[in-house]
Amino acid sequence: MISTGTARHGRTSGSIAVLGTGSCLPSHVVGNDEVGAAAGVTDEWIRRKTGITARRRAKPDEATSDLAIAAGRAAMEAAGITAADLSLIVVATSTPDQPQPPTASIVADGLGAGHGAAAFDVNAVCSGFVFALNTVQHVLAGSDSPYALVIGADVYSRILDPADRRTAILFGDGAGAVVLGPARPGRGLLASRLAGFGAERDLIEVPAGGSRRPTTPETLAAGLQYFHMNGRGVRDFVTEVVTPAIGAFVDDAGFTPADIDHFVPHQANGRMLDDLSATLGIGAGHTHFTYEDFGNTGSASVPVTLDHAARSGRLADGDLVLLAAFGGGMAMGLSLLRWQHPLPTHTAPTGYTHTTPFC
Template sequence: MLTLHDTAGPPVAVLGTGSCLPAHVVDNTAVAGPAGVTAEWIAARTGIRRRRWAKPDEATSDLAIAAGRAALEDAGIRAAQLSLVLVATSTPDSPQPPTASLVADELGVEPGTAAFDLNAVCSGFVFALGTAERLLRAAGGHALVIGADVYSRILDPADRRTAVLFGDGAGAVVLGPGRRPTVVASRLATFTEAHQLIRVPAGGSRIPASVGSIDAGLHHFAMEGRAVRDFVLDTVAPAIRGFLADAGAAPDRLAAFVPHQANPNLVADLAAAVGVPAARIAVTGAEFGNTGAASVPVTLDHTRRRLREGDLVLLAGFGGGMSAGFALLRWPRTERTT
């Protein structure tokens, strides 16, 4: 467990946010039939009504670039001013090169600008945020931090545990010098004993791509749904309570709780277990589904329109590994009103 909670180095603030959701809307009816369930079953069990899927010619980098551009514009920062581009994803365009290098090149960063991927599955964005914030405290500059995933490419349409949950998307923030530290504290943890609960078995060095691995469906995303739910409520919830206690923030004092959008029903149960009032929960999963590493920054981008200076915002990611990342933000002054 890694806790970052100090005031060393210059303040680092969230200067801008952005997001990108594909235009193609997929409602529950479209995914229910192949999964052997009904649209009503999906809505009742998950709270998800629809999701967005990338077009055949859209990849993770395309969504990440659009979200990155939106965040840069919101921040009033040029790509040439960036010293770091960090992309959190578990669905890269390809095993190599890093998706971040494609994103950075398309955005037009200066030659030599650091760009790399980070994979902590659905916790990836919060892990990336904590990493970038720490680097900027040490070295200064500006960072573009993106969470992006295209899960529709790795789903088994017949697996009702997964096929009905996921959408595609990307969200981004720009970090840089601010008049107060926006990232008050962060904590990154991985509970490795549960690593088999979420997996894509093939496509790496253990089981390389082959006709046999494809025929066996080993390139599909797989998840032990009930065990994951138990992990969230039995492990993640108390970990969040401990993190908030250590940071000196009571759950009922949060202006917004921005969790990974595993599904709206689970998000509500998690918030109740942590002690966050229902009115403070930020939910986008009903419309966009579970967008992996994109879900926290996408939800933050949609939530920030109602945030005010001084508001405390809790970001909570959890996912494969099994990983959990938390970040407590104190919202800075902003001129944005729409």
């Protein structure tokens, strides 16, 4: 049984909206045969267990910040702003370029916003983007500075044990981003909820490499520098905690599952998401998936999937959009928003249609 945690939630005036989205998926495609060979499983086994057919991997000279910069540029172009307009840049990641400085500082400099815009990282593992989105929304609501860039980016291929079939087959690399700014009346972020479940923190972890257990020859020999996950425990967490919490969140906001036009969940595992949507009563036609082609991209999975939906033209002005993320910590982040389109002061850039966002 999973113990409960403490939730932080609230309603907003809807004064802050998503003005543009962007994403970046590395061009290198890694199929199931390749990852399966190292992990001792087959393509058929991976498809049956996860629904994943491929994932993207960063090149050896590409880091988290490189993907984040590309996604951020795409989001700013969609929003019709430049780096000079940004007052805040937040990167959600659990695979930073290096322990210090924040990856967001590297991204800010790469975007040309290295002087003036505040920049910091958020680490709530796969929930990080929604945690950052909800936090930045409240910062902007009380600020005179109108625009912020929120990015979810991870390069999990650097922390995976290729022989661990529980993790190596699931994860891909990528980045997704949104520009936040002023909303029209009746549009924007309506409600949010963040929750933590620290008693379950060992379900997902990288055991060594920090101040408690620094990297040593012994930890390397034991593989403690790799990402570890208790898959059965995570599934129980989603079933027992996340699913009812999402239902309660929607109800508390004054809606029903039938009101949700678009459900954008964390792309943890295709089979798990099928069960989640069915239990919530949100039809498959309203749930957005990218896991089949991209796998689980960590904190990038929600913004990548949101960008995919936006650029496909499926998000209409006034649509009700539910974002739901969960991951290590354990942690859960939820957001509900009224989609705003077109932009309040800018028109969408020419060619703003869906293309596979390779970078």
